[in-house]
Amino acid sequence: MRGLRRWWDDTAGGLPATFWYLWSGLLINRAGAFAMLFLSLYLTAARGASASLAGLVVGAYGAGGAAGTLLGGVLADRWGRRSTLLAAHLAAAGLMVALAFSEHLAVIAVLAALVGVVHSMPSPAFVAAIVDVVPEARRSRAFNLQFWAFNLGMAVASLLAGVLAEASFLALFLVDAAATLAAAVVIALKVPETLTRRPVTLRAVAGRRPGLHTALTDRTFLTFVGLTFLLAVLTMQTSTIMPLAMRDDGLRPTAYGIVVALGGALIVAGQLFVPRLIEPYRKSAVLAVSTGLMALGFGALTVADGLPLYLGAAVVWTVGQMLAAPPNAQINADLAPPELRARYQSVFYLTFPAASFVAPALGGLSLQHLGERHWLVVGGLGLVAAAGHVLAGPPRERRVAALRAAAERAATVPAGR
Template structure:
């Protein structure tokens, strides 16, 4: 019992109350975000659209998401984290109510596109706020808990979505709106603004650690070489992750497996994350972040690469254990490096550029993956495995430069205002 209490203190202790309110808002938001999971089914069954048209309309949600992450990052640095989170939640709740009663397909498509904007603008603000309020030594634990809440919420959403969709799509949208507004109430009541005072104005006497912080705004993140290398490697990780929801169902069908088998594989991954993710920070604490990410992406590559030999459910389940372990190891250091590389005055913008990798991967993974599976067959998974190993090598090569950049940025932040660049 004593060991369990010590583990719990180590895993969840030292985190400020504001973090837990942000965490609660994120959990409520994700647990209630079940309507998005059934948009294609809603369009084909309730609105009578063709599968192709439904796919195009749902694709507009992803297009809106690309705009939303950039908008959310800019607003988080200008308006503030709290204001951006409230605007995104309130807008998303109103759009859900609109979808509950919309009947015209053009109006539905417009609402879904705007919903993608509103949902995606939340991520940069959430992460920027967490970085603002959590002391640096506890950030790996905070990001680990964020990843855990995200997956727990999505698991709950998947369960509720299936039940609600069978009862009423109107109820599905309205309850989603209610959950979104509940998260907004938690943030409004308990989350103060955390944007550092004067963050938008860099001190004139602050010598930047490198050229990346000399220019304000999005251009800084988009010309920061160390950061962009990291974003590129994260894009490869996202492409790997997207295989489970885009290409793997097609491969399982080609192997003669039923849709229920696919559900079992996905459920296993979710269960492993919910049950094991809280143990990850202590497991990786003593190792360098670049090394952990290299091992994580290599495991993901090996797991997906093993599908080249899979032809029954047990083989898919075994491979899922391997790539899920990789994704669990990757989550805390990936988020921590993203936070470390961002100057405080540009945290929202850096998060926006980082989160662009996910809508980009959601387009590239099915588009190129479908062609690859069609022409290469099972050898497609060897290509995916090679991508994972390439990303692992990339993290090992880029790690030292990232660490030097992080040290330089910390030294800049540690200098008193007005101190010369070379002072200690």
């Protein structure tokens, strides 16, 4: 019992109540965000759209997501975290109801793009609010719990989506709207505004006027974003290129489902043990090892020709993903000046829609022309990212130290000056 209590303290202890309400809102949101998983099937089966037209509508949702990420970051720093979260959730619930009853494909396409915007807006605000309320020493475990909740919610969403889609597409959209509204209620009742107006500290570090352009011209931060983009390209292989490779190896779709389910099960079962495991080590070293494991796992697919080898490789790259999640999020938070916290988050989150485009677009060409050697290219990208984290670690640490020193000086400035 004492060992269990110690593990719980190391994993989730010492986190403020506001964090747990944010965490609950995120979990409810992700568990209920299943309608868009079946958007292409809904368009072709229920609305008579062609496969190409359905692809364009789904693409509109993705384009809206890229715009919403930046918009959410700007609004969270200007309006506040709580206001942005409430506006995004309430708008998403209303748009989902509109989608449920819309019949014209042009209207559905516009609504899908708008849903993409409001679905992406909360991400920067969620992370910025977590950084606002969680002490620095406990942020790693907070981000680890956030990653765990995200994956648990996605697993629940995948299961619910299949059941509801078979029963009724109308129910699929309406239940999604209800879950989104429930998350908004939790935020409205339990999450206070966490944004505090501070004296501008970034000029002391970089000599620039703060704004979104600051994040877009911050070389240290953009180097980290670029390395995260490479990690995201590796991660996207599982949902874009790997199914094609498994088909070429003569494996059935059920085999692909087993591989994906194994990764999700490992994250849900093991992610809570990660903070204590990585705590003694530098973040750059953890990211280098984790990205190296992902490179090894995907590179191993060069010789995979059966389900056992795919499962073994999935274990390796999933462990890499699990190790990377907490330090990746914490470094992102550390590099962001307090007054630009959400803007930096929005630029960081752009790596994922970008990777979701690059991975299938270039990966498909690579697989077609290189065959199994495609996985050597993917593994090579992972090794480049691992080396990049080793080289970029010291400059990142110096930048974080400069930001902390500037924030401490700003905290000593008397009110009104």
